[in-house]
Amino acid sequence: MSLDLKGKTALITGASRGIGRAVALKLASLGADIAIHYRKNLEEAEALEVELGRSFGVRCTKFAADLSDLGEIHRFLGEVKTAHPRIDIYVANAAATAFKPLEAIREHHIAKTMNITVTAFILAMNAFKPLMRSGSKVITVSGVxxxxxxTNHGLLAAAKSALETLTRYYSVEWAADGIFVHGVNPGLVDTDSLKVYFGSSYEEAKAGLASLVPMKKLMPTEDVAELVAFLCSPAADWMNGETLYADGGVGFMMPVYSGK
Incomplete structure (x- = not known):
């Protein structure tokens, strides 16, 4: 598949590390100018900006915003619209939550998780629609x-499930405008968040998680980026509204008792 994104602008939320960073690098390698959103790590965002320019010669703009805060969401959207008269690709990747049992979840946990994943997505979609044109692509990123x-993923899973539902609904409501909305659910991915979550037990946890995958390894972020690039192509147009599940077979597996 040959895909040329020269002259197009791709906005990626949560782009300073992990899946978002890999997506930014991939789309830039195909010629797209990149708008990166990050929450607070300016050093990582600047490093990505430098790499995109040095490696691919594309234009890069960066926007800092805490998407858990409604005021920050509106400021972010205004800044993007001022800087970019057109958005051709929007990758909704940002996510954060409180990893707790559901009975320990409090109102502020719900507000944070839902604002970042659901509220920010809806407000961004509606703000960016005038900047999109026929053939524009929206890609949502959910998870296994x-x-x-x-364990302890109930709140995030609820938010990401809502995101998958919104993917389907927007795909129908915007189809007549030629705007395509797809999703990708990549399963168990080796991300920076995994390292933060498990801390000193990361290597042990990584091996344990990899044992659940038939291929006995976690999905690299670069492979997720390849899927996003595919969904950005006209070849994926007839997958409008679908979430592409690419979990290496994890969804088919279940724990097996050997009987010994």
Missing amino acids: DTKKYC
């Missing part, structure tokens, strides 16, 4: 916790 039980 929407279909497999993951």
Whole structure:
């Protein structure tokens, strides 16, 4: 598949590290100018900006915003609209939550998680629609916790499930305008968040998680970026509204008791 994104602008939320960073690098390698959103790590965002310019010669703009805060969301959207008269690709990747049992969840946990994943997405979609044109692409990023039980992931799974539903609804409501909305659910991915979550036990946890995958390894962020690039292509147009599940077979597996 040959995909040329020269002359197009891609906005990626949560782009300073992990999946978002890999997506930014991939789309830039295909010629797209990149608008990166990050929450607070300016050093990582600047490093990505330098790499995008040095490696691919594309234009890069960066926007800092805490998407858990409604005021910050509106400021962010205004800054993007001022800087970019057109958005051709919007990748909704940002996410954060409180990893707790559901009975320990409090109102502020709900507000934070839902604002970042759901509220910010809806407000961004509606703000950016005038900047999009026929052929524009929206890609949402969810996760394996929407279909497999993951300890302490209940709140995030609910938010990501809502995101998958919104993917379907927007795909129908915007189809007549030629705007395509797709999703990707990549399963168990080796991300920076995984390292933060498990801390000193990361290597042990990584091996344990990899054992759940038939291929016995976690998905690299670069492979997720390849899926996003595919969804940005006309070849994926007839997958409008679909979330592409690419979990290496994890969804098919279940714990097996050997009987010994």
